[in-house]
Amino acid sequence: MTLFIQQVVDGIASGVIYAALALALVLIYRSMTLVNVAQGEMAMFSTYIAWQLTAWGLPIALAAPLVVGISLLGGMAVERVVIRPVQHRSVLDVLVVTLGLLLIFNSAAGAIWGTTAKRLPSLFPDDTVAIGGVTFGLETLGIVAVLLVVCGALAALFRFTSIGLAMRATTSNRESARLCGIPAHRMLMLGWGLAAALGGLAGVLIAPRVFLDPNMMLGVLVYAFAATALGGFDSPLGAVIGGVIVGVVENLAGVYVGFIGTDLKVLVPLILIVGVLLVRPRGLLGSPRVARV
Amino acid sequence: MTSIARILPRLSPLAVLAALAAAPFFVGRFQTFQLATILIWAVAILGVNMLTGFSGQITLASGAFVGIGAYVTSVLAVHAGVDPLLTVLVAAPAGFACGVAVGVPAARLRGIQLIILTAVVAVAFAPVVKRLDALTGGAPGLAVPRPAAPAAWGVSVDAWVLWLSLIPAAAVWYVGAQIARGRIGRTLVAVKELDLAAPALGFDPSRYRIFTFAISSSFCAVAGSMYAWSYGFVAPDAFPLTLSITLLACAVIGGLTSVWGALAGGAVLTLTPYFLGEVSASLTGLLFGAALILLVYVMPGGVAGVLAAARSRLLAARRSGRAGGLRVRGSAAPEGGPNRVSTVDPETQTGGSDVR
Numbered sequence: 041m042t043l044f045i046q047q048v049v050d051g052i053a054s055g056v057i058y059a060a061l062a063l064a065l066v067l068i069y070r071s072m073t074l075v076n077v078a079q080g081e082m083a084m085f086s087t088y089i090a091w092q093l094t095a096w097g098l099p100i101a102l103a104a105p106l107v108v109g110i111s112l113l114g115g116m117a118v119e120r121v122v123i124r125p126v127q128h129r130s131v132l133d134v135l136v137v138t139l140g141l142l143l144i145f146n147s148a149a150g151a152i153w154g155t156t157a158k159r160l161p162s163l164f165p166d167d168t169v170a171i172g173g174v175t176f177g178l179e180t181l182g183i184v185a186v187l188l189v190v191c192g193a194l195a196a197l198f199r200f201t202s203i204g205l206a207m208r209a210t211t212s213n214r215e216s217a218r219l220c221g222i223p224a225h226r227m228l229m230l231g232w233g234l235a236a237a238l239g240g241l242a243g244v245l246i247a248p249r250v251f252l253d254p255n256m257m258l259g260v261l262v263y264a265f266a267a268t269a270l271g272g273f274d275s276p277l278g279a280v281i282g283g284v285i286v287g288v289v290e291n292l293a294g295v296y297v298g299f300i301g302t303d304l305k306v307l308v309p310l311i312l313i314v315g316v317l318l319v320r321p322r323g324l325l326g327s328p329r330v331a332r333v
Numbered sequence: 334m335t336s337i338a339r340i341l342p343r344l345s346p347l348a349v350l351a352a353l354a355a356a357p358f359f360v361g362r363f364q365t366f367q368l369a370t371i372l373i374w375a376v377a378i379l380g381v382n383m384l385t386g387f388s389g390q391i392t393l394a395s396g397a398f399v400g401i402g403a404y405v406t407s408v409l410a411v412h413a414g415v416d417p418l419l420t421v422l423v424a425a426p427a428g429f430a431c432g433v434a435v436g437v438p439a440a441r442l443r444g445i446q447l448i449i450l451t452a453v454v455a456v457a458f459a460p461v462v463k464r465l466d467a468l469t470g471g472a473p474g475l476a477v478p479r480p481a482a483p484a485a486w487g488v489s490v491d492a493w494v495l496w497l498s499l500i501p502a503a504a505v506w507y508v509g510a511q512i513a514r515g516r517i518g519r520t521l522v523a524v525k526e527l528d529l530a531a532p533a534l535g536f537d538p539s540r541y542r543i544f545t546f547a548i549s550s551s552f553c554a555v556a557g558s559m560y561a562w563s564y565g566f567v568a569p570d571a572f573p574l575t576l577s578i579t580l581l582a583c584a585v586i587g588g589l590t591s592v593w594g595a596l597a598g599g600a601v602l603t604l605t606p607y608f609l610g611e612v613s614a615s616l617t618g619l620l621f622g623a624a625l626i627l628l629v630y631v632m633p634g635g636v637a638g639v640l641a642a643a644r645s646r647l648l649a650a651r652r653s654g655r656a657g658g659l660r661v662r663g664s665a666a667p668e669g670g671p672n673r674v675s676t677v678d679p680e681t682q683t684g685g686s687d688v689r
Contacts, residue, residue, distance in 0.1 A: 147618025
């Protein structure tokens with residue numbers, strides 16, 4: 041039983057990171073009905089910037105918030121320069137553009153920092169505390185705490201501030217929002233910035249657990265996809281719950297299903313995605329899709 | 334004049350085939366190898382074209398299907414000692430079957446969800462291959478005997494591989510062209526353009542989607558077989574997610590709705606890293622990514638779409654030429670005349686018009 045609880049706890053630790061990236065995906069999906077396929081690669085790029093800052097001698101505790109800020113501006117720049125010119129085009133066109141972004145960020149990281157894996161120092165001490173036979177890594181607890189604070193801050197931003205209200209209005213109906221005097225374009229830019237910042241944070245948090253290389257986030261992105269598919273593409277709460285579920289199921293399957301083991305954990309999101317998309321395509325908390333013929 | 338215009342399109346595939354077959358007599362071994370590589374990627378890109386151009390589905394699993402074909406050939410050749418040429422007869426149906434397996438859930442999904450599903454397939458490919466290491470050789474990969482001509486003929490391996498590759502490539506081309514020109518191609522475009530209205534017209538879009546997905550996967554698997562012949566080596570990490578995106582990029586560069594665009598795309602995919610590789614390996618990805626974005630900005634039909642637009646303008650001009658309409662049309666076109674290629678025909682922007 042202790043083993044089981046331990047595995048669940050470990051699963052939650054990776055689950056919250058999937059949740060962070062999933063939340064970034066949902067932020068953009070809600071504002072423009074688009075999944076930013078390059079979200080993971082943008083996060084990877086942010087993480088490399090963090091690594092570069094630490095390599096220049098900055099402590100990680102300073103580099104991390106700095107990178108979140110840089111990512112915010114970077115995300116806004118990407119929306120302004122790359123996405124806005126195609127935002128009125130077909131879904132296929134915008135998707136292809138984000139795929140191009142994925143390729144660009146992936147290759148750029150390889151070109152700038154090389155493809156050999158790097159090690160990013162962790163924000164948290166490498167200690168553990170044991171409660172009733174279950175070991176909690178301080179790192180795990182730290183990650184969960186940071187992401188809880190971030191989720192709380194995001195929820196507060198959307199609920200209690202006028203910027204949050206304007207962003208929600210833009211999401212709900214861009215044209216009407218614009219008629220009310222809301223600078224809808226700027227809100228979309230801000231949405232991309234927030235998503236990139238969230239992704240950057242997720243990258244900095246997960247990088248010490250996996251090695252930092254240009255393909256680091258492709259796997260995480262797949263888990264985040266599974267989380268959004270599970271929770272519903274347009275539900276922030278669903279993304280968080282979905283992320284945690286994916287993390288826990290992945291970990292349990294790795295331990296208890298012999299064939300899967302640690303190598304084939306990546307099959308878990310695949311099975312989850314296929315299952316959810318077939319049974320309940322809108323996800324647990326998503327809203328149903330309607331279309332006019 | 335009309336008869337030439339009608340015969341020419343039928344002759345040109347044979348001419349290309351003949352030129353490729355004759356190439357080893359005129360170019361070096363490395364260039365021969367490159368031609369075979371162009372064929373590999375052209376076949377895979379044709380598969381992508383079938384799916385994205387005609388059926389409007391985007392897949393990120395195309396690289397994984399190339400991998401499946403490559404591994405079917407390698408495993409059969411290494412473990413069962415099957416002649417590499419014959420393995421393509423297994424790889425193609427295997428790709429088709431895997432395509433059906435992914436296509437059945439995929440047919441219910443649109444844009445984003447489909448991207449997600451196929452992205453997961455692409456990411457899952459390498460771990461699964463590594464896990465089945467008894468069969469696949471695991472992470473280090475598997476060396477495959479390259480097909481060789483009887484020693485007495487004195488033919489280089491590269492030339493032999495190129496000639497062998499022409500057989501499946503020609504077959505795939507024939508099937509692709511038949512589908513593109515025929516009833517299926519037209520229906521696919523209808524299904525793509527009128528997603529929700531197609532059932533009302535009596536089509537079952539799902540059936541067509543699954544069929545296209547399977548055909549596309551089968552083409553990719555054939556490309557995989559050819560890959561194993563050419564390189565003589567397969568490894569799980571040779572078919573990553575970024576390969577699928579690169580294939581899509583080159584399909585878009587070549588033109589999504591054209592079977593000839595696939596050949597152009599294959600050449601771009603093969604030659605760009607060759608010319609840029611000396612600068613930096615990562616430069617190719619940067620370039621393809623940027624090209625993908627810029628092409629979506631400026632010319633939705635891709636190179637072939639622009640060429641088709643130019644051709645249809647040319648034909649229209651000639652048709653109306655007898656009635657003296659050429660002048661009228663020419664003056665209506667922007668300066669530079671009717672065959673200025675920078676103008677995209679509004680029809681081809683939908684990707685549907687060159688299927689006629």
